[in-house]
Structures are given as C-alpha cells and as structure tokens.
Amino acid sequence: MVGRLLDVEGSSHGGPSGQAPSAVVLVVGGSGYLGQQLVQQMLAQGWKVGYTYATNPAKLLQHDDLRAFQVDLATGRGLFECFDALGPIARVVNCAALCPAASEADPQLAAGVSTPSKLLDALDRHVQASARLAAGGFSPSVHGTEPFLVHISTDQVHDGSRKLSAEWHAGEPVNVYGRTKLAGEKEVASRWPRHAILRAGPLFGPPPPSPLARGMPWLQQLDSDLADKKPVVAATDEVCTPTYTAGE
Secondary structure (H helix, E strand, O other), X not given: XXXXXXXXXXXXXXXHHHOOOXXXXXXXXXXXXXXXXXXXXXXXXXXXXXXXXXXXXXXXXXXXXXXXXXXXXXXXXXXHHHHHHHOOOOEEEEOOOOOHHHHHHOHHHHHHHHOOHHHHXXXXXXXXXXXXXXXXXXXXXOXXXXXXXXXXXXXXXXXXXXXXXXXXXXXXXXXXXHHHHHHHHHHHHHHOOOEEEEEEOOXXXXXXXXXXXXXXXXXXXXXXXXXXXXXXXXOOOOOOXXXXXXXX
C-alpha cells in the first residue's frame, strides 16, 4: 500500500523522479501506524516530508528532510502554520482518524477528525497563497498550484450486507467510525477535485519505528494475544480483506 500511495495520480507523477528535487509531501496523522510507515517510505523515495500529530510526536527517523507539526484537525489549530512552514506542497496524504472505539465514545470529535473540513480550508488557503506567488512572477509549486490529496478511508463505510462491495455500494455504515469516514469522503470529493480516496481494511505490516500511543493494529494485537494465550474479543460474522502497509 505505502509504496504505491503517491502513484495514484498517474505513472508520470508517481514519485520524486517526476518532480522537482524539492518536492514536498505532507502526511496528516503521521504519528499513527500507517502514518509512520508512510513517512519512512516517502523519505526513502527521496521526498521532503512534513507530518502532523495531535499529542504524540513519535520518535521517527532523524532526517534533514523530515519536519513535525502539532495540529488539531477538529479545530484547525496549527494547520495554517504547518502549510506556511513547508512552502509549496506537491502531495498531501490524510491518514488521520479516531479508531472505531474512540469514535463511538466521542462522535463529535470523530466527526471533526474524520471529516477533514479544516484540512480542506488549509488547502484552499495554500492554493490562494500559491496564486499570489504566481501573480508576482514566482513559481508557486513543483506541481501546479493544487496539491494532490490522497484521502485514506475505510471499508467500514460499507454496511456489510454484501459479500463483495463495489465503491458505489457505500452509504449505510453501521457505526460512528464508518459514518464519519463516509462524510469525510463526500466532503473531499465535493471540495477538492485533485484527489483519490483509498478505503483500507484492517492494517498489518512491520512494527512502526516509534511505539504507538494506542497499541498495535488489531491483527497484530490479536496475533500477540493468541501467542501469549490471552483471551481475545473478535467478531464472528465479519469477512474482510486486510491491507498490508509496507512495500509495493
């Protein structure tokens, strides 16, 4: 998954080889499990990387091309400063979300994080700033004036009534997490034409470089608990396709 995330816009723009040497990618939610995998992969591919975190900055790779920014996606605090500090941005990957249990506990916060209104506001402002630079005779971006947005969603936007669901079948999520992620998809699609929405299943892959504030992904936690002969709680009526986070 990670190795191809930035290839979704087209093969001619799949990575820094098709960009200027200073191409910048912003990973929103970069301290989480998928975010940390993305940051590592993008640095290895030659990108300059910025990432956001809410409370846990994550002790990621020490790298000259890596910068961290504390932001509050629900209120937008810190987003403008993040975009201003990074300058022209070629790509934004939004993998921020509350987990299903936390979403059920605080639906209002889940809506603020999973429906990226404040991130889209910051992107709009970034484009306007780029346009002003262009009007002054400066090159506003390494790839046009609008960053390409990769928005990570979830298979839980489906209601589970079909054995195999196509993307157009989404619409009746059964939990807060699915409903807020579906609302996020709709807002991205309506406000930002240069986008791709990727619906991930349960994540699995190598350990993150920095410990996670809320533990490992469910599949790996399940494997660990079974190996330690601990009791586990799992659904018996769910069939899904896990998403591998590393490599091609």
